[in-house]
Amino acid sequence: MTPTPPDDSRGSIAAACADEPIAVPGAIQPHGALLAVTEPALAVVIASANAAEVLGDDARELAALLDPDDLDRLRAGLAGDLAELNPLRVSVGGRDLDLVVSRADGLLLTEWEPVAGAEQAGAAWHRRLPAVLQRLSATTSLDELTAVLARDVRELTGFDRVMVYRFDAEWNGEVIAEDRRADLEPFLGLRYPASDIPAQARALYATNWLRLIPDATYRAVPLQPATHPATGRPLDLSGAVLRSVSPVHLEYLAAMGVVSSMSVSLIDGGRLWGLIACHHTSGPRRPSYADRVAAEFLGRTASLLLHTTVETAERGDVVGVAQRQAALVAALGRSPRRPAAALTEGPVTLLDLLPAGGAAVRLDGRLHLLGSTPPAERVLELVPALLATGQPATDALGRVVLSAADVADTASGLLAVEVGGAPGDFLAWFRPETLRQVTWGGNPHEPKLVEGASGPRLSPRRSFAAWVETVRGTAQPWRDHEVAAASALAAHLTESALHRAREDDRLAAVLQRTLLLEELPPVPGVALAARYRPSAADVVGGDWYDLVPLPSGRISIVLGDVAGHGLAAASITAQLRHALRAHLLRDRGPAAALGSLGELIAALLPGELATAVVAELDPATGEVAVASAGHPPVLLDTADGVRLLRDGRGPALGLQEHAEYAEARVRLTGADRLLFYSDGLVERRDVPLTDRLDALRAAAGSAGAGPDALLDAVLAALDPPDTDDVTLVGLGRT
Structure with a gap:
């Protein structure tokens, strides 16, 4: 079953998500206070409404708020890298606070978080950090890496559930590792639609490695004044630790029964790969700043290991494809004037290069088919149609080329590359439809707009019970090294064709001179x-x-x-x-x-x-x-x-x-x-x-x-x- 919301509903949801001001909410979470000050005077321009409560009556004057030694340390730190300054442990009114600073909109944002009330893993865990890092680096597969990561982050932070959540090419997420309290329902293997984490939220995850919500039932604390006096716009809090989150996200957590959450980004090659998602259902939870830094450090370390770990797991397949590619290139070298025969008649054929049900080669305007493919006339229609889209591969051809729906049994997946030489020449591989069942955390097609007192508004799904969907019209996805091998073989054919054409022209010129x-x-x-x-x-x-x-x-x-x-x-x-x-x-x-x-x-x-x-x-x-x-x-x-x-x-x-x-x-x-x-x-x-x-x-x-x-x-x-x-x-x- 594949129910989908009407197109206008999808558009409304997308527009509503895009319009939500998550980077400039005009408020913070109440477990700390925020003062936005000028530099170098450190005069307060904007303050959170709870500043006096957290910091005392002197919250309007930074010089009066900090003792001279703390103030000197702050000024000295501002001249260097703020990452090395954070957090600055200070004492205000007899209370220890962690001071975190950042810059936005021409102001220095100072965020003050009381040390008291934060849960701490203790020095014993931090002494074991080298051993934890050794465990991570010793893993040899993605499953092992993410399992170790989930277990160690949960031991560090004490959350009831820690998951590793991976994004696919369409930004849907899947829980690929989990460590949880024994009595909690498992989420391992569940998938969540891309709309659960909209694009603007993913953009923040890509720049801010860690986000904490100690108590999802909190009441947001507004900033005063609500807008920046110099710009007339709300203050940019995208880099703030205390930034208030979307009300829709808080409803989302409530629907899941989550009271406290924390996430650490996983980034591979500058691109958001996934998240370490931490949930607490038994009450509020606020890990100490030191523990959060340690969790972020584990996330950064795992991010560095992602690429090599995935590459190691794929190495056997990559080597096999490379060996078959070398065999085809050698066959082409033995028969330079019969390239189609070299690719279709030898012990290793074009179909053998990649896991596929069928293959097609069109050289010098002549089409040759191998294995299970659509009819020749459909191949000549579908391959150019895919190439015209600018993407060489798809595992759902019927969604890219609408006329391909009737050939799903042989061509739900198509990988095609052009070959230089005669116009329209190409190499192509076909994969049949693979029926699969996807288990979602709730119905991903449930509308997310509800009618409120003042009109439609965003709302999360109300149920996260496992919801099974049968997916049709898709094939096994093409992997990066498979696309690369196909492109490399096509490039070799193109170069061979050019070399052959140059040689033919030379021979022809010699022959014509005799005529x-x-x-x-x-x-x-x-x-x-x-x-x-x-x-x-x-x-x-x-x-x-x-x-x-x-x-x-x-x-x-x-x-x-x-x-x-x-x-x-x-x-x-x-x-x-x-x-x-x-x-x-x-x-x-x-x-x-x-x-x-x-x-x-x-x-x-x-x-x-x-x-x-x-x-x-x-x-x-x-x-x-x-x-x-x-x-x-x-x-x-x-x-x-x-x-x-x-x-x-x-x-x-x-x-x-x-x-x-x-x-x-x-x-x-x-x-x-x-x-x-x-x-x-x-x-x-x-x-x-x-x-x-x-x-x-x-x-x-x-x-x-x-x-x-x-x-x-x-x-x-x-x-x-x-x-x-x-x-x-x-x-x-x-």
């Missing part, structure tokens, strides 16, 4: 020119050009472009270049050669696409036969004008298994020229292709004589973008 003639061979009676401009991104494309002398004495001029970039495109380009050469040498004409090349692609390279244009020139007569497979039209520049040869064009290579190609025939005479070019010359996203072709014709028409001048004029006029390779070949007769 581009260093210089065109001389052909009697023919003028030839070529230009190749690589992309600025230094990504190797699929452009190539060639000149093939034929047995008949004619020559074939080829310009082609394979779809894609990098090593894969360059390797396909090499295959097509050599295959086309073989078909051209059969001397059956350009159309037949392109048809045969298309059949080869369909049979041996399915899925690959390329364009090509072949012109076959008879140097003796100037006769030219041109066939094109999806390539931009050849430009013919003659004395009669410039035109594009649109005849003899057929589909791109790889589109049809048995495509047929026609030939366009022209005769070159005089200064006539042909221009072959790749699409990088004329294609721009922001300009229509027809406009670019018009510009090409205009540039050719104004170019000087000869193929070289034609190529230079065209490149200068069209100024193609550097996002793609640009290849041009010019042909004329001498």
Whole structure:
């Protein structure tokens, strides 16, 4: 059962908690007195209403209140670290008091607490403090550390019950250790909702290590005047020992049957980790200042031990994950060009890295699933949805990605990390729903706003009896070292992909250089020119050009472009270049050669696409036969004008298994020229292709004589973008 309050109720509770002035209550607890004084004059500006009762009639004058020796000690201490001064034992009117000082709002806060009436553990316990610290430091697990801590703090302070209370990621608390009077009901294992200790209270716990309420039935003592004369605001008591606490908290203690309480913060790495919570049910209790300092010291010591203790307990799991991570990295090293296979087919797979029900790897746009996972299409939906939230892991995916509720049986928990390389690549692990029962100290969903005489007000739960809730839609939480291992493996894959891409580019560049003639061979009676401009991104494309002398004495001029970039495109380009050469040498004409090349692609390279244009020139007569497979039209520049040869064009290579190609025939005479070019010359996203072709014709028409001048004029006029390779070949007769 999981009843929850209406959303508007939750909002009202949160707003009410946030508005409660717990740092500036305008009052103190009555077991001491407070005087706020100026420095250095020590003139009283604000006093608690009970100051005269606690300190005598001289409470308005610090100089009159303290004897000269105590006053000198106070002034000397104020010049140094106040922590070393506190407490200053003084005598006022024949009564010994502990004086504690702090600073706030430009004033010196002096708090006076009578020594009489405070319970003391005695010198015998304090002599055993080294042994107590030794017991704490000798513990090897969190359970052992917190059990020793609860027992020793209870022995020191004499409270009926001492608990160690740990916060989870959502600030719910759980009692993980307890030492209590035998007749009291056990609280060990009970959980308490985050609303029991609101955010502003947790902020105070993070800065003030200890808070004491000797008698929860006390009547608050107001400060006089109620506001700071200089600021007009209530005095900040967030660092005061005697600060009055929230009335709601006092009601909370009363509902639990607690008369006196004390808490010591547990802080790990600057973050509030938990509390040592002390409860007394048999009456008021006020441990002496020395005993409270000792309890705080134990809390600070335990805080220092928390991280290493938890780390020690997890070390076996951490080492196991690290070993499996090393095995996967080694497998990737053995198969650098087959990373997906290395992660999914070896003796140690991606699924083995972390405790999980299923795993998924998407590399180079291809998804591989291991174990029990949602269907592939849901994986491709859920992983990006989680990554878009900015958090790599969740143990309640249905609360983060609402559409995931129907896959709780396989993916209540999801850990996902991006892999650099192809867009959308990732590694992911899935954990199934783990039904669990949580025992709360009272119904955590009970509304906390009640109607009072003056309207709604905060109120604690009225019952703290064990309340069992069945939690669904959650999985075993991901641990920090698991998230770190996943991120490290993804980083290794990313670096490997980058290294592989750099190596591929280097190999592709070498391969492409073999496909581009260093210089065109001389052909009697023919003028030839070529230009190749690589992309600025230094990504190797699929452009190539060639000149093939034929047995008949004619020559074939080829310009082609394979779809894609990098090593894969360059390797396909090499295959097509050599295959086309073989078909051209059969001397059956350009159309037949392109048809045969298309059949080869369909049979041996399915899925690959390329364009090509072949012109076959008879140097003796100037006769030219041109066939094109999806390539931009050849430009013919003659004395009669410039035109594009649109005849003899057929589909791109790889589109049809048995495509047929026609030939366009022209005769070159005089200064006539042909221009072959790749699409990088004329294609721009922001300009229509027809406009670019018009510009090409205009540039050719104004170019000087000869193929070289034609190529230079065209490149200068069209100024193609550097996002793609640009290849041009010019042909004329001498």
